[in-house]
Amino acid sequence: MTNAAHRLLWTILALLLVAAGATALALGFDAVPGGDPGTALLNAGLLDRWRLAAPWSTLAAAVAGVLLALAGQRMLVRELRRPGTALHGTLSQPGRRPGRTRLPADVLAHALERDLTAAPGVRRARVVLTGAPPHPDVWISVDLTADAGGAREHVDAAVRRFAVTAGCRPAHLDVTARIEPGRP
DSSP states (O other): OOHHHHHHHHHHHHHHHHHHHHHHHHHHTTOSTTOOTTSOSSOHHHHHHHHHTHHHHHHHHHHHHHHHHHHHHHHHHHHHSSSSSBOOSEEEEEOSSSSEEEEEHHHHHHHHHHHHHTSTTEEEEEEEEESOTTSOEEEEEEEEOTTOOSHHHHHHHHHHHHHHHHTOOOSEEEEEEEEOOOOO
């Protein structure tokens, strides 16, 4: 998933939780117009079944709540991790003649880092390759000085050189640039 898709997912989830909380709050304070504070939220048949299964219904609701909390915790942990499953291994490309060329993914990542840091004003670069080898996802983090000019063009050129050298185009490219504050 891209960063935009992640933000959209978390925004929708947050809006659903806010809507559920606002509804529960409105019902708790009897702020629903035309509502009778003495009526039950569940219909009579469902309420009778809940009471008949007295200890097990409460246990089932508690187990469902714990499972939902664990699922939410796992989703949050996955979101807070760095880009998942780095491409460890080799990128294999068939040649025009018989045979294959194999390039280690960490060598490609380090080569792209060296290419990025060759530009003036680039302090540090970190590259992570993820996804399938024919079209990997490329995650780039670049630390720039305050006087770094033309960094965007240099990153574009470095990614183009990477694509030509590796013989593949990145499926997704995510570039994060951090600029250090200027000296007074």
